[in-house]
Amino acid sequence: APTIAAHCVHVTPSDVDILARHRVTVAHCPRSNAKLGNGIAPISRLRSAGVNVGIGTDGAASNNSLDMASELRFAALSAKAASGDPTIIPAQEAVQMATVAGARALGLEGxxxxxxxxxxxxxxxxxxxxxxxxxxxxxxxxxxxxxxxxxxxxxxxxxxxxxxxxxxxxxxxxxxxxxxxxxxxx
Structure with a gap:
């Protein structure tokens, strides 16, 4: 079964290398991370290293609405805010993370x-x-x-x-x- 690591907010460069080498998928839950004050996952760095990053909502206790449309928007915007680069995670990449990457995380292709x-x-x-x-x-x-x-x-x-x-x-x-x-x- 594929390995999925949730959040990955405080990963080191060494952690990123390990995740990429072992083909681990990261379930990026940015609104949950923000609500709990955990920080912003370095999704651009993870993706550049070849890590499959999907978008998730986490759970109702730490996110409230489980609204993928809001999660998708916040994932793209928070990456831009954290990096200071408005070109990071363009819309096409955000949609890919919410669809194809999520399916890949579950071992699905289509x-x-x-x-x-x-x-x-x-x-x-x-x-x-x-x-x-x-x-x-x-x-x-x-x-x-x-x-x-x-x-x-x-x-x-x-x-x-x-x-x-x-x-x-x-x-x-x-x-x-x-x-x-x-x-x-x-």
Whole structure:
């Protein structure tokens, strides 16, 4: 099974070499790291060394929203802020980290092609906050939020269609979660 190392905020150059040599994937969770005051992982240095870096959300206790759109944006922006270089982690690389690198971390490879099983999110970039879309990837990374997701297909099956969940009763889930949370308070 592939090895995944979470966070990797305080890695030394020697650590980076070890991660690269052993083909370890780093699960970069920048909003969790920021919320907990842990720092900013050197993702540009990791990627330059050949380390596969994917983007994760960590857990609800240290991130709250588990919102990949926000995570994607923050990963790109925090790398720029930490380095002082606005060209670090351009939109295309950020999207690659959130998609291809994440799949690679799980030992998955794939392409979007006729006959392949589909795991895909469809995003509407014709929102007030995303236009003009002269660069769709830049709009996706820096402007689109989770509300721009219109459809989600997993293994060829729609789990969300026209912004409505198809397999989950969202009101029931919220009710059950509140009930469980209340039982912990008592």
């Amino acid at each position: 392409t979007i092609a006729e006959g392949n099983r589909a795991d895909i999110a469809i995003v509407d970039l014709e929102q007030v906050e995303t236009i003009p879309t002269s660069d769709p990837l830049s709009s996706l990374v820096y402007s689109a939020g989770r509300g721009a997701v219109t459809d989600v297909v997993v293994d060829g099956r729609f789990l969300m269609r026209d912004r409505s969940l198809t397999t989950i009763d969202e009101d029931r889930v919220k009710y059950e979660v509140k009930k469980i949370a209340k039982s912990y308070k008592n």
